[in-house]
Amino acid sequence: MSGxxxxxxxxxxxxxxxxxxxxxxxxxxxxxxxxxxLCILGESGSGKSVTLRAxxxxxxxxxxxxxxxxxxxxxxxxxxxxxxxxEIRGSxxxxxxxxxxxxxxxxxxxxxxxxxxxMRHEGLSKAEARKRxxxxxxxxxxxxxxxxxAAYPHELSGGLRQRAMIAIALSCRPKLxxxxxxxxxxxxxxxxxxxxxxxxxxxxxxMGVIFVTHDLGVAGEIADRIAVMYAGRFVxxxxxREVMRKARHPYTQGLLGATVHEGMRGKRxxxxxxxxxxxxxxxxxxxxxxxxxxxxxxxxxxxxxxxxPALDGAFGTHRARCIHxxxxxxxx
Amino acid sequence: xxxxxxxxxxxxxxxxxxxxxFCFALVHIAPGDPINAILPPDxxxxxxxxxxxTYGLDKPLPVQFGIWLWKVLQGDLGKSLATxxxxxxxxxxxxxxxxxxxxxxxxxxxxIGIVLGSxxxxxxxxxxxxxxxxxxxxxxxxxxxxxxxVMVVIFSVTLNWLPSMGASQDGxxxxxxxxxxxxxxxxxxxxxxxxxxxxxxxxxxGIIGEIxxxxxxxxxxxxxxxxxxxxxxxIKNAAPQALSVMGLxxxxxxxxxxxxxxxxxxxxxxxxLNNAIFQRDIPVLQSTILVLAMFFVALNLAVxxxxxxxxxRMRRA
Amino acid sequence: MADPLLDPVPxxxxxxxxxxxxxxxxxxxxxxxxxxxxxxxxxxxVKKGETLGIVGESGCGKSTTSRLIMGLIEPSGGEVIxxxxxxxxGGMPLSVYRRQVQMVFQDSYxxxxxxxxxxxxxxxxxxxxxxxxxxxxxxVRDLLAAVGLAPxxxxRRYPHELSGGQRQRVNxxxxxxxxxxxxxxxxxVSALDKSVxxxxxxxxxxxxxxxxxxxxxxxHDLNVVQFIADRVLVMYLGQVVExxxxxxxxxxxAHPYTAALLASRxxxxxxxxxxxxxxxxxxxxxxxxxxxxxFHPRCAVVQRGCDxxxxxxxxxxxxxxxxCVRVGAA
Ligand SMILES: Nc1ncnc2c1ncn2[C@@H]1O[C@H](COP(=O)(O)OP(=O)(O)O)[C@@H](O)[C@H]1O
Ligand SMILES: Nc1ncnc2c1ncn2[C@@H]1O[C@H](COP(=O)(O)OP(=O)(O)O)[C@@H](O)[C@H]1O
Ligand SMILES: [Mg+2]
Ligand SMILES: [Mg+2]
Numbered sequence: 001m002s003g004x005x006x007x008x009x010x011x012x013x014x015x016x017x018x019x020x021x022x023x024x025x026x027x028x029x030x031x032x033x034x035x036x037x038l039c040i041l042g043e044s045g046s047g048k049s050v051t052l053r054a055x056x057x058x059x060x061x062x063x064x065x066x067x068x069x070x071x072x073x074x075x076x077x078x079x080x081x082x083x084x085x086x087e088i089r090g091s092x093x094x095x096x097x098x099x100x101x102x103x104x105x106x107x108x109x110x111x112x113x114x115x116x117x118x119m120r121h122e123g124l125s126k127a128e129a130r131k132r133x134x135x136x137x138x139x140x141x142x143x144x145x146x147x148x149x150a151a152y153p154h155e156l157s158g159g160l161r162q163r164a165m166i167a168i169a170l171s172c173r174p175k176l177x178x179x180x181x182x183x184x185x186x187x188x189x190x191x192x193x194x195x196x197x198x199x200x201x202x203x204x205x206x207m208g209v210i211f212v213t214h215d216l217g218v219a220g221e222i223a224d225r226i227a228v229m230y231a232g233r234f235v236x237x238x239x240x241r242e243v244m245r246k247a248r249h250p251y252t253q254g255l256l257g258a259t260v261h262e263g264m265r266g267k268r269x270x271x272x273x274x275x276x277x278x279x280x281x282x283x284x285x286x287x288x289x290x291x292x293x294x295x296x297x298x299x300x301x302x303x304x305x306x307x308x309p310a311l312d313g314a315f316g317t318h319r320a321r322c323i324h325x326x327x328x329x330x331x332x
Numbered sequence: 333x334x335x336x337x338x339x340x341x342x343x344x345x346x347x348x349x350x351x352x353x354f355c356f357a358l359v360h361i362a363p364g365d366p367i368n369a370i371l372p373p374d375x376x377x378x379x380x381x382x383x384x385x386t387y388g389l390d391k392p393l394p395v396q397f398g399i400w401l402w403k404v405l406q407g408d409l410g411k412s413l414a415t416x417x418x419x420x421x422x423x424x425x426x427x428x429x430x431x432x433x434x435x436x437x438x439x440x441x442x443x444i445g446i447v448l449g450s451x452x453x454x455x456x457x458x459x460x461x462x463x464x465x466x467x468x469x470x471x472x473x474x475x476x477x478x479x480x481x482v483m484v485v486i487f488s489v490t491l492n493w494l495p496s497m498g499a500s501q502d503g504x505x506x507x508x509x510x511x512x513x514x515x516x517x518x519x520x521x522x523x524x525x526x527x528x529x530x531x532x533x534x535x536x537x538g539i540i541g542e543i544x545x546x547x548x549x550x551x552x553x554x555x556x557x558x559x560x561x562x563x564x565x566x567i568k569n570a571a572p573q574a575l576s577v578m579g580l581x582x583x584x585x586x587x588x589x590x591x592x593x594x595x596x597x598x599x600x601x602x603x604x605l606n607n608a609i610f611q612r613d614i615p616v617l618q619s620t621i622l623v624l625a626m627f628f629v630a631l632n633l634a635v636x637x638x639x640x641x642x643x644x645r646m647r648r649a
Numbered sequence: 650m651a652d653p654l655l656d657p658v659p660x661x662x663x664x665x666x667x668x669x670x671x672x673x674x675x676x677x678x679x680x681x682x683x684x685x686x687x688x689x690x691x692x693x694x695v696k697k698g699e700t701l702g703i704v705g706e707s708g709c710g711k712s713t714t715s716r717l718i719m720g721l722i723e724p725s726g727g728e729v730i731x732x733x734x735x736x737x738x739g740g741m742p743l744s745v746y747r748r749q750v751q752m753v754f755q756d757s758y759x760x761x762x763x764x765x766x767x768x769x770x771x772x773x774x775x776x777x778x779x780x781x782x783x784x785x786x787x788x789v790r791d792l793l794a795a796v797g798l799a800p801x802x803x804x805r806r807y808p809h810e811l812s813g814g815q816r817q818r819v820n821x822x823x824x825x826x827x828x829x830x831x832x833x834x835x836x837x838v839s840a841l842d843k844s845v846x847x848x849x850x851x852x853x854x855x856x857x858x859x860x861x862x863x864x865x866x867x868x869h870d871l872n873v874v875q876f877i878a879d880r881v882l883v884m885y886l887g888q889v890v891e892x893x894x895x896x897x898x899x900x901x902x903a904h905p906y907t908a909a910l911l912a913s914r915x916x917x918x919x920x921x922x923x924x925x926x927x928x929x930x931x932x933x934x935x936x937x938x939x940x941x942x943x944f945h946p947r948c949a950v951v952q953r954g955c956d957x958x959x960x961x962x963x964x965x966x967x968x969x970x971x972x973c974v975r976v977g978a979a
Contacts, residue, residue: 043842058554090556102547107568107643117555152644157931168555187706187869188913193926195915214842217915221922240919258847260872261917265895268854269847269876275812 005176005208006032006055011068013050013059021281024050026232026289027068029311034175037202037209039219039240041255042229045276048212051229052178055210056093057085073175091121094169098181100161104153110137110164111149117171136167140197159190163197170201177202179211183218195221216259220244228252231277231292234311238318248320251293272296291322299324336640336647344633351629352404355622356397359614409619414611419619423604427623429499430593430600433524434585436517441525442532442578449536456541464533471530480523480595487519494518497597520596524589528581535577539570572639572646579635583628657828657861658749660697662733667694668831668863669718669750674727676713679936686935687713689887690727695831700857700864702878702895704871704910706932710887711867715833718865719752732830748778751824755836757816761808761823767793768804771823778827792822795859796852814845818852825860833865838873850877871914875899880968883907886935886943889962893969903971906944942973950975 013025025047032038040048053059054066057077070077072093080088097103105113114136115129124132130149137145140163153161162182169177179198183191199222202209213219219226219240226243228236228251236249247253257270274296291297294304303323313319375383384390388399403410409419445468452464488496499516543549543566552562586601593602601620608616640646672692678685688710695701703711716722718729720736720743731749734741754760761770771792772785780788790800796818808816817837824832834853838846850873857864868874874881874895881898883891883906891904902908912927928947933939939946945955952974962970 043844053550056554058550086556086558088556089554095551095554097547097551099547103551105548105552105565105569106645108565116557116561120556120558120561154645159931165551168551187932188871188915189706189910189926189928190931192913192915192923193929196923196926215915216843217917220917220919221915223919244917244919255843258844259917260847260850260870260876262872262875264876269851271848271851272844 005034005036005073006030006210007069007071008055009069011051011054011070012066013047013054014065015059015063016065017063023279023281023286024232025054026279027308028229028232028234030227030234030237032176032208032210034208035202035206037199037211037222037224039223039226040210040212040229040234041214041216041219041226043214043255043276045279046229047232047279048214048229049180052095052180052210052212055176055178056089056095058089058095087121090117090174091172092174093176093178094172094174095178095180096162096165096169096182098184100158100165100185101153103165104161106153109150109152110156110167114149114164114168114171117168121172132171133167136171137164139170139201140164140167142167158186159193162186162190162194166194166198166201170205173205175207177207177209179209181212181214184213184215191218192221198222216244216256217261228255232279233292233308233321235293235322236320237311242318246318248318248325249293249322250297250299250324252320293322333641333647337637340633340636340640344629348626348629351625352401352622353397355618355625356400358618358621360393404622409622410615412613412616414607414613414616419616423601423616423619423623426599426601426604426620429598430586430589430602432499433517433520433589433593433598433600434582436521437524437585437589438528438578438582440521441527441529441581444525445529445532446536446574448529449533450540452533452537453540454544456537461537465537468530468533468537471526471533473530474526476523476527476591477595479526480520480592483519483523484595499599520589520592520598523595524585524592528578528585531581532574532577536570536574539573540566543569568642572643575638575642576635579631583631586627587624657830658745660732664697666697666733667730668697668732669695669865670730671714671718672728672730674714674717674729675725676710676717676722677725683936686887686938688717688724689935689938691884691887691889692727693882693889693892695863695865696880698861698863699879700866700877702874702881703865703867703884704869704874704881705884706910707869708932708935709884710935711884712835714884715752715835715865715867718833719750720747748827749829750831750833751827751829752833752835753817753820753824753837755839757813757820757840758808760820761816763808766805766807767798767811767819768800770808770819771826774823774826788826789822792825793819795825795856796822797848798822812845814841814848817841817849821849821852821856825856828860829862831863831865833867835867836869837866839868839870846873853877871899871910883910886933886938888943889972890944891969891971892962893965893971897966897969901965903965903969903976904944904973905948905950905975907971909947909949 008028008030011025011028012023015022015024028051030038040051042048050059055070055072055077057066057080059066066078068078072088075084075088075092077085077088111130111133114133115126118124118132119126119129133149134145137148142148142160142163148156148160148164153164156164165182182198183194186194195218198209201207211219211222223240226238226240227234228243228249230251236243236247236252243252244256247256251272254270254272258272260269277292277295289308290305291300291309294300297304309321309323311319311321312325388396391399407420409423411417412419412422448464448467452461455461484496487494495516496519499513548565549562552565589598589600590602590606592598593600594606597603601624604616605620607613608620671694674688674691675686676688678687691710691714693701703714705711713722717724729736731741731746736746737743765773768789772789775785775788776782789804793800793803798815798818803811803815803819808819811819837853838849841849853864854877856862864877866874866877878895880893881895882889883898883904885906891898891902891907898907899911902911909927912923916922930947933946939956941954941956941958942948942960945951948955955974958974960972960974960976962972963976965971965976
């Protein structure tokens with residue numbers, strides 16, 4: 001593993017308020033090489049968005065406790081001052097969100113919202129910023145770009161809004177692009193267009209991308225590597241082929257079996273019994289930390305309750321956080 | 333954009349017409365013959381007829397309304413029953429005084445409200461929030477006249493720093509920007525400003541809090557914008573709602589200062605209205621209400637236009 | 650059982666009679682100048698015991714169609730026939746019809762009254778229809794058990810105390826409370842996580858057999874529809890462009906739009922990644938739809954005349970119809 005763009009070690013994020021503490025991320029390690037696409041796959045509440053925001057330190061500062069090591073292009077995100085973070089955000093790292101309607105400011109034009117980023121980071125003049133904004137709209141294939149510069153978000157369709165959002169994120173040629181379910185709110189016909197666009201831009205610009213999704217199909221279209229997240233931890237990590245075809249962790253296997261796809265008609269869908277654990281500190285303090293999936297796992301036994309299994313690298317780059325892991329061919 | 337503005341004006345016209353119709357009807361819905369409002373009940377019949385003619389009261393109502401409206405548009409509001417003088421000169425003087433007082437109160441109350449509200453919204457749940465909200469609640473709940481009297485007792489009677497009555501020393505109607513006039517303005521303006529201050533604080537707290545919780549704020553931070561850059565966005569998003577509250581409050585300040593004007597003997601429309609009511613001076617009452625209501629309509633129109641200027645989503649309908 | 654409420658309304662027309670027949674249904678919104686033709690002359694049938702799936706991009710009129718069938722909004726034209734009888738004035742009274750057709754929505758939270766317990770929500774309709782308190786309680790327990798929620802644990806809880814998947818089970822139980830014969834499901838699993846989606850889909854399959862139901866299943870997810878539907882209807886801009894048995898339609902889509910929809914599904918296999926998008930641009934708006942075939946501006950195989958002639962639904966094979974000139978010609 002070459003961790004030359006992103007290096008994350010033992011990342012933990014907690015949200016602390018007067019009456020409760022949420023342990024949203026509980027120890028995440030990974031590396032990302034330049035030009036690589038990592039998909040973080042998991043169900044809602046597993047900590048995907050929090051992990052992503054932690055890479056830019058965008059979680060609400062007042063309530064967030066962040067521990068561990070996060071380095072992006074050699075810069076220490078955990079220790080950096082707010083000033084340094086403001087320099088990094090939008091230039092070195094930038095982010096695309098799930099809902100382009102709410103993620104864009106409704107009372108500023110698309111042109112202004114692209115322009116302010118380049119004016120901020122590259123000190124361009126208004127006219128130069130406008131020119132760059134135009135180029136960017138062309139880059140993300142927005143037709144009649146000139147007219148769209150003056151448009152407000154509500155005047156664009158969902159697909160165009162997300163393209164505009166991508167244009168903003170790419171405006172200062174970031175080395176790392178973070179995408180938080182950028183196609184979830186879109187129709188399948190538009191989703192595939194956005195995925196292809198992101199893949200093309202990623203290759204052309206040589207960016208590293210961390211792409212969060214709950215959709216295995218989306219991960220299959222765009223990922224080089226997949227990390228499966230469950231209850232605040234990565235439970236499996238490997239190349240897209242390894243994870244999709246030879247999933248090792250019982251949770252990943254369950255997820256693959258539960259995802260409806262071609263040729264499942266008439267069969268019974270695999271389901272995972274139970275529900276993910278609550279990540280709040282219960283009144284009696286945190287219980288002993290064990291395999292978070294054990295309560296729902298068919299393979300679980302007493303050994304599973306002896307601490308958290310390591311993300312085991314016995315199979316090279318394909319690792320799973322399970323002491324009973326077996327390579328299982330899951331047909332897709 | 334021009335079309336939007338024209339359309340707003342078009343929408344405001346029927347409202348203005350309805351308001352003037354109401355003011356016109358004031359005289360006629362008052363019990364009895366409107367002539368009784370003008371003449372003593374025991375006036376001889378030929379006098380009644382003559383007056384009826386001069387006031388046009390023998391014509392059908394719609395025609396009367398038309399004539400009345402036409403005169404009003406030319407600034408002819410008729411004569412006061414109590415003084416027999418033309419209404420307009422007196423009313424315009426009073427209006428100027430009320431406007432002066434209202435604007436002064438707004439210039440005190442709105443900025444304080446904006447600052448307190450923004451602080452409370454930005455620091456929700458902290459002691460800053462609680463302090464700002466506490467001030468706002470106090471401002472809204474303290475009775476006007478009580479606060480006015482307390483201020484008079486402290487600053488006029490005890491300390492003898494500021495005058496307690498009228499708009500100027502000599503009681504002349506005019507107003508100009510000098511200390512002689514300003515010192516008369518201080519106490520009533522402060523008294524009048526506390527309620528709008530409280531209301532603006534509370535509203536802005538809500539607006540700012542909501543805006544700061546929205547997704548696009550995360551986007552802006554994610555773009556690396558510094559605090560001033562983000563603030564520009566917050567202001568533009570908050571402005572439409574904030575403007576509408578302040579417009580409404582300014583309207584209340586114009587119409588709602590009766591008590592304060594009475595306490596401080598401020599020669600404004602409030603005082604005028606007060607006297608008109610006690611003297612059953614229906615024409616003055618009618619004219620004052622009409623002018624104040626028109627002011628309200630115009631204010632709303634201005635706020636509406638400012639809002640659609642700022643928020644593109646409001647430009648359609 | 651003496652209580653008529655405990656039994657479903659008996660079958661009238663026999664198995665060959667379609668349970669639901671929709672004829673030329675239309676609904677236009679808005680006023681002159683900018684009419685939204687949300688649903689524009691839609692006809693189809695739901696046979697007894699089958700699941701008909703409806704697919705199409707957002708805004709194509711799926712939800713409006715379902716609300717028209719439920720009688721929640723007035724149609725601009727067309728009629729609904731249930732088990733051989735016209736629904737509405739002069740035919741089957743709405744009250745009788747509504748007992749037999751129920752609906753489940755995408756937003757599991759918004760469709761439950763937050764102030765009623767789960768048990769009260771499910772028992773509400775039976776109580777209104779005059780079922781005794783004891784019988785209602787018994788039915789609520791049966792239904793909760795049927796949708797896989799332990800009655801003792803859940804009957805007294807409130808909607809906010811449940812997860813999305815559990816709430817959707819409650820909505821399904823509530824839809825079953827009057828023993829309907831047809832359930833309209835409008836994106837019932839779209840807001841759920843994959844593993845929960847699988848549970849709910851399994852449940853729907855089980856309930857259909859247990860309660861002898863027919864489904865009208867609306868979804869934008871073609872994989873889900875393929876899993877659950879017997880026949881599939883494809884909508885585009887308020888109109889039916891293709892309808893047919895699920896195998897035939899997925900194997901050989903006759904309409905270029907259906908083909909594009911199918912090709913837009915992300916593949917789970919990284920070796921089968923797409924390189925070009927099947928469709929460009931966003932779903933168009935049903936205000937002022939294109940002339941002729943409404944799909945022609947986005948169509949990859951558009952021919953001369955597509956912008957003039959409106960293609961009728963023509964047979965592709967038995968029971969499989971598509972509205973495309975290429976079908977009529979071939
Ligand atoms: N700002 C916050 N304050 C408190 N809890 C939060 C906050 N953001 C996220 N959480 C909690 O952290 C957990 C993980 O959230 P998230 O990363 O958004 O999940 P997802 O995998 O769906 O993106 C959830 O339980 C969520 O409620
Ligand atoms: N009440 C309404 N008023 C105006 N337009 C509506 C209304 N309901 C739906 N529409 C419009 O009708 C079209 C179809 O909507 P809908 O049936 O909800 O589509 P779908 O469920 O397929 O996404 C959309 O363009 C939508 O904007
Ligand atoms: Mg998320
Ligand atoms: Mg819908």
